[in-house]
Amino acid sequence: MLREAENPGSQVALLMRNQHKLHSIHGLLRGRVFDGQFEVQGQPYRFSFVPATAVLADGRLVLTGRLTVHSPQLVMRFVDDVAARLIAIQGGVGGSPSPRQLPGETSQTAASDQKTELEKGPETDLQPALHPFEPPRLDELGRPVVESTGPLSFVGVLYFSLSPLDGSALGVSLDLSKVQLNLRVYPTDDLARDLQSIFSKVTAALFKDPIDENAARAHVLELNRIFKSQLHV
Numbered sequence: 001m002l003r004e005a006e007n008p009g010s011q012v013a014l015l016m017r018n019q020h021k022l023h024s025i026h027g028l029l030r031g032r033v034f035d036g037q038f039e040v041q042g043q044p045y046r047f048s049f050v051p052a053t054a055v056l057a058d059g060r061l062v063l064t065g066r067l068t069v070h071s072p073q074l075v076m077r078f079v080d081d082v083a084a085r086l087i088a089i090q091g092g093v094g095g096s097p098s099p100r101q102l103p104g105e106t107s108q109t110a111a112s113d114q115k116t117e118l119e120k121g122p123e124t125d126l127q128p129a130l131h132p133f134e135p136p137r138l139d140e141l142g143r144p145v146v147e148s149t150g151p152l153s154f155v156g157v158l159y160f161s162l163s164p165l166d167g168s169a170l171g172v173s174l175d176l177s178k179v180q181l182n183l184r185v186y187p188t189d190d191l192a193r194d195l196q197s198i199f200s201k202v203t204a205a206l207f208k209d210p211i212d213e214n215a216a217r218a219h220v221l222e223l224n225r226i227f228k229s230q231l232h233v
């Protein structure tokens with residue numbers, strides 16, 4: 001019988017046990033790219049995740065694409081077919097983003113949405129200067145309706161669980177077997193604004209009770225259309 005030190009499988013298991021884990025990474029949405037940075041022993045590593053496809057799996061949104069890591073020595077390594085499963089969301093705070101008409105929408109639909117989100121917002125009973133003594137308007141669950149809820153709500157952060165990654169393949173001396181990707185959605189370009197709008201709609205459909213899977217699938221089709229159109233850009 002081989003001793004544990006001589007057993008290659010045991011050595012790999014021991015190495016994995018002794019490795020520090022990377023628990024989460026934080027990124028920003030730029031266009032359709034999830035872009036961010038993390039540190040290993042004080043050294044910065046840049047990463048990007050570029051989704052190529054979107055699907056619904058067990059009532060959750062799953063994005064699949066390429067994860068690229070740039071080491072401090074400017075060495076680039078990547079892994080394809082990395083799956084990012086949406087596990088939680090955080091709503092945005094502030095005025096609802098101005099909706100843009102997407103290619104699949106009609107002018108009438110876009111105009112209707114815009115009226116709902118932009119014109120009805122100032123009419124809430126929560127503006128002290130207009131209705132200082134009236135009680136706040138409540139939704140069907142008894143929660144106060146404010147400027148970032150209901151039809152005016154939108155996603156601010158998306159939390160994804162990444163499929164297990166091989167740290168050595170990416171040039172990272174950490175255990176990447178269970179990494180959470182925290183994506184802040186603060187768009188500064190039209191493509192990211194379009195994606196924020198669709199992410200808001202698909203998550204609204206998936207995180208409601210009961211789930212509106214038909215609506216979610218329609219929005220996932222729109223995500224795939226955008227991802228496909230940007231493959232060679």
